[in-house]
Amino acid sequence: MSAIDPADLTLCAGPNDVSAEVRAALGSPILYHYDPAFLARFTAAERAIGAIYRTTRHEIILMQGEAVLGLEAAARALAGPGVPCLNLVSGVFGKGFGYWLSAIGAELHEIEVPYDEAIDPAVVDAYLDAHPEIRVVSMVHSETPSGTINPIREIGPIARRHGAVTIVDCVSSLGGIELDAEGWELDLLVAGPQKCIGGPPGMSLVAVSPEAWAAIEANPHAPTGSFLSLLDWKRQWHGQGRFPFTPSVSDLHGVLAAAEALLAEGLPAAHERHRRVAAACRAGVTAMGLRPWPARATIAADCVTAIRVPDPITDIALRDRVRSTYSVQLSAGQGAGNIIRIGHMGATARPMLMIAALAAVGRSLIDLGADVDLGSGIEAAMASLAEPAG
Ligand SMILES: *Cc1c(COP(=O)(O)O)cnc(C)c1O
Numbered sequence: 293m294s295a296i297d298p299a300d301l302t303l304c305a306g307p308n309d310v311s312a313e314v315r316a317a318l319g320s321p322i323l324y325h326y327d328p329a330f331l332a333r334f335t336a337a338e339r340a341i342g343a344i345y346r347t348t349r350h351e352i353i354l355m356q357g358e359a360v361l362g363l364e365a366a367a368r369a370l371a372g373p374g375v376p377c378l379n380l381v382s383g384v385f386g387k388g389f390g391y392w393l394s395a396i397g398a399e400l401h402e403i404e405v406p407y408d409e410a411i412d413p414a415v416v417d418a419y420l421d422a423h424p425e426i427r428v429v430s431m432v433h434s435e436t437p438s439g440t441i442n443p444i445r446e447i448g449p450i451a452r453r454h455g456a457v458t459i460v461d462c463v464s465s466l467g468g469i470e471l472d473a474e475g476w477e478l479d480l481l482v483a484g485p486q487k488c489i490g491g492p493p494g495m496s497l498v499a500v501s502p503e504a505w506a507a508i509e510a511n512p513h514a515p516t517g518s519f520l521s522l523l524d525w526k527r528q529w530h531g532q533g534r535f536p537f538t539p540s541v542s543d544l545h546g547v548l549a550a551a552e553a554l555l556a557e558g559l560p561a562a563h564e565r566h567r568r569v570a571a572a573c574r575a576g577v578t579a580m581g582l583r584p585w586p587a588r589a590t591i592a593a594d595c596v597t598a599i600r601v602p603d604p605i606t607d608i609a610l611r612d613r614v615r616s617t618y619s620v621q622l623s624a625g626q627g628a629g630n631i632i633r634i635g636h637m638g639a640t641a642r643p644m645l646m647i648a649a650l651a652a653v654g655r656s657l658i659d660l661g662a663d664v665d666l667g668s669g670i671e672a673a674m675a676s677l678a679e680p681a682g
Pocket of ligand 1: 306360385432435461463484487
């Protein structure tokens with residue numbers, strides 16, 4: 293096999309391979325976007341994504357572009373020159389969101405913690421008490437580059453109580469980790485299909501609360517007549533049944549198939565599947581003599597396990613060894629640190645796929661000269677899987 297053949301296993305922080313059903317849906321006929329059959333599928337996808345967000349209160353906007361489109365659209369819809377925004381930073385994606393807010397000219401406030409840590413809701417509460425002018429609070433649910441999770445369940449009601457609207461990057465958590473947009477009082481949420489939902493990359497799955505719409509309508513800087521506009525989707529598609537531009541027909545078919553499969557499995561079952569694989573992966577990592585990147589197991593995300601790469605080995609060298617020798621494609625650190633990441637999200641949140649990744653990481657580290665107890669690691673992960681459902 294040449295070096296550019298696909299890996300036998302892609303177990304990344306997304307995108308990953310999808311189920312046979314989703315692949316088949318992606319290959320289904322391309323329809324005209326106003327064909328009644330396509331319109332029915334588009335609205336079915338909106339309903340399914342709303343159910344995955346666990347909301348009937350939010351309006352669902354399906355944007356045609358990778359989730360970064362939805363995130364930038366959210367920033368531009370709610371921020372503007374001089375608008376006081378509090379950005380919560382515990383990793384690469386949180387930091388990047390602040391760059392957008394600054395570029396837009398927002399008055400940027402940030403609470404930043406080390407990238408192996410999580411945001412403390414009490415600190416957010418105190419900050420908002422001291423800065424009642426803040427209109428927007430932005431946060432990341434699952435910080436994929438660090439494999440950590442933030443307590444958005446607590447932060448949502450705190451922001452609401454202070455009269456601020458929240459923006460939530462839940463790109464890598466939605467579908468795999470518990471999230472209740474309505475119950476947790478979150479306002480503008482952005483997810484991607486290519487992580488825990490088990491779909492293709494290429495769309496932004498956005499949920500907008502009535503509070504967020506009111507703030508967007510009141511923001512003179514919210515774009516209209518733009519690819520980045522949420523208002524265009526609200527007014528033209530939801531208001532008049534006209535798409536602002538042609539949707540990505542194939543991607544929509546894939547997203548609908550993935551979302552319907554997830555709902556058929558059931559959200560609690562899907563969350564438990566991700567939790568169980570993540571817990572076993574962490575147990576294996578630790579028993580091998582390696583250290584998970586998150587400071588505590590309680591802030592480790594269930595969709596991806598980030599592992600500290602022992603010096604002097606680098607994340608890139610380790611990832612390349614895993615790929616070239618054992619045909620498993622993993623993710624490197626993406627700027628959060630010297631980290632290798634095993635994705636267990638969507639269709640890849642499966643016990644034996646995780647075991648393969650763990651074995652490839654452990655043996656590659658040995659190949660590169662590290663002191664790793666591969667056997668104990670695999671045994672500990674298997675023992676964790678053998679535990680009764682928790
Ligand atoms: C994957 C992901 C995105 C989308 O970013 P890409 O680098 O384009 O995949 C945004 N936020 C988070 C938290 C993600 O995991």
